[in-house]
Amino acid sequence: MSTFQAPIGTHDVLAPQSALWEGLVATFAQYAYRYGFTLAVTPMFEEIGVFNRGIGEHSDVMTKEMYVFTDRGERTYALRPEGTASVVRAFVQHQPVTPYKAWYVTPAFRYERPQAGRYRQHHQLGVEALGSDDPAMDVEVIALAWRFYEALGLTRVRLLINSMGHAECRARYVEVLRGHLDEHREQLCDEHRASWSTNPLRVLDCKRDACVAVTNDGPSLPDFLCADCAAHFAAVRAGLASLGISSTLQPRLVRGFDYYTRTTFEFVADALGSAQNAIGGGGRYDGLTEQLGGKPTSGIGFGSGIERLLLAREAEGLTSNLINRSIDVFIVDTTGGAEATALADQLRRAGFAVERAYDARSMKSQMKAADRSGARVALLVGPQELEAGQITMRDLRSDDFETAQRRVERAGLVATLREHLSK
Ligand code: HAM
Numbered sequence: 001m002s003t004f005q006a007p008i009g010t011h012d013v014l015a016p017q018s019a020l021w022e023g024l025v026a027t028f029a030q031y032a033y034r035y036g037f038t039l040a041v042t043p044m045f046e047e048i049g050v051f052n053r054g055i056g057e058h059s060d061v062m063t064k065e066m067y068v069f070t071d072r073g074e075r076t077y078a079l080r081p082e083g084t085a086s087v088v089r090a091f092v093q094h095q096p097v098t099p100y101k102a103w104y105v106t107p108a109f110r111y112e113r114p115q116a117g118r119y120r121q122h123h124q125l126g127v128e129a130l131g132s133d134d135p136a137m138d139v140e141v142i143a144l145a146w147r148f149y150e151a152l153g154l155t156r157v158r159l160l161i162n163s164m165g166h167a168e169c170r171a172r173y174v175e176v177l178r179g180h181l182d183e184h185r186e187q188l189c190d191e192h193r194a195s196w197s198t199n200p201l202r203v204l205d206c207k208r209d210a211c212v213a214v215t216n217d218g219p220s221l222p223d224f225l226c227a228d229c230a231a232h233f234a235a236v237r238a239g240l241a242s243l244g245i246s247s248t249l250q251p252r253l254v255r256g257f258d259y260y261t262r263t264t265f266e267f268v269a270d271a272l273g274s275a276q277n278a279i280g281g282g283g284r285y286d287g288l289t290e291q292l293g294g295k296p297t298s299g300i301g302f303g304s305g306i307e308r309l310l311l312a313r314e315a316e317g318l319t320s321n322l323i324n325r326s327i328d329v330f331i332v333d334t335t336g337g338a339e340a341t342a343l344a345d346q347l348r349r350a351g352f353a354v355e356r357a358y359d360a361r362s363m364k365s366q367m368k369a370a371d372r373s374g375a376r377v378a379l380l381v382g383p384q385e386l387e388a389g390q391i392t393m394r395d396l397r398s399d400d401f402e403t404a405q406r407r408v409e410r411a412g413l414v415a416t417l418r419e420h421l422s423k
Pocket of ligand 1: 084
């Protein structure tokens with residue numbers, strides 16, 4: 001019979017790789033907490049309208065990449081392609097006190113052409129802050145991402161930033177851009193020669209040389225900001241600079257979803273040097289709550305891809321786990337296994353990470369498993385130890401055979417182990 005594989009564009013994460021994931025998520029949770037964000041868990045699927053209205057029906061994600069299904073009650077749902085729309089839908093539904101600051105970790109589903117750093121199920125760490133249009137909120141959200149990347153050890157990260165203005169600034173810009181694209185439409189890439197007029201902003205997102213050349217010569221978004229939006233953007237950049245976080249103005253940065261207003265940003269890992277070098281991105285979405293039926297409320301957030309963060313760490317040669325997942329003690333029981341069960345329970349309750357052998361294996365086989373486990377200490381229980389109320393403690397990292405092994409009293413084992421492991 002043929003066996004099954006994980007679906008195309010998805011992957012299984014098993015040890016030791018999964019310890020890196022754990023470390024990443026734990027570090028992010030710690031940073032989110034320090035910045036005052038609380039965890040939000042929302043459903044992995046939503047009514048399709050949440051995304052349609054939220055991220056825009058003409059976005060690439062909406063037109064080409066959604067996983068849509070009808071359930072047995074004939075309702076049309078979509079697997080979430082990103083985290084923002086769901087959090088904002090939950091905000092509108094529950095109306096928490098503002099500013100409402102939430103963090104999340106979630107799988108996201110997009111029917112993309114799979115390649116290194118681009119998957120059909122990827123995972124995002126993100127935050128959303130709703131209810132304040134203070135530039136200080138933009139600064140804190142961006143600083144959280146930046147400090148988190150620093151904590152991961154990443155040093156080759158650049159922050160690209162832009163402002164799309166509010167709806168009116170953008171409408172004025174889009175009109176001029178439309179004229180420019182119309183004039184040069186024959187020079188656009190095949191895809192956008194046909195589709196540019198549906199949403200001209202998408203052409204700015206296009207990475208193909210033809211579109212880049214046309215839009216580079218075109219109008220620049222920051223020139224179209226009204227006085228308020230320009231002041232907001234200047235305050236965000238000054239705030240970042242005051243924290244020592246340098247940002248590069250990228251006037252083409254409009255990002256892939258229609259909900260963005262004002263500040264937009266992206267973090268690029270230079271060590272990746274590929275088309276998939278964006279390790280995070282986000283921005284303001286001051287009209288999104290209304291799109292989803294709520295009261296006007298400004299919002300800002302970012303999402304960062306776990307897989308890409310790990311690729312970026314690897315590319316920078318960073319190998320530390322961020323979290324300790326090593327085994328303290330391995331129990332070798334040659335008296336049948338009941339002692340291992342009792343001892344493991346006692347030591348785990350005392351806070352040690354304990355592994356043991358199963359299936360009444362031979363002493364040799366159990367010692368091999370102890371070595372493989374990476375445990376610092378092996379505790380050996382044989383018939384003699386059992387009778388004497390003692391345990392043989394062997395330090396598996398010590399080369400000195402004389403001192404590596406000694407008999408200890410079972411009664412004082414927890415204290416003895418603590419002392420030994422603290423050395
Ligand atoms: P996004 O730029 O589409 O933004 O995705 C955020 C991050 O997720 C990207 O920078 C990238 O690291 C990762 N990512 C996206 N697609 C893939 C993929 N197919 N495979 C692997 N990694 C991927 C958002 O999703 C917005 N919700 C961010 C946001 C939050 N804006 C405001 N608040």
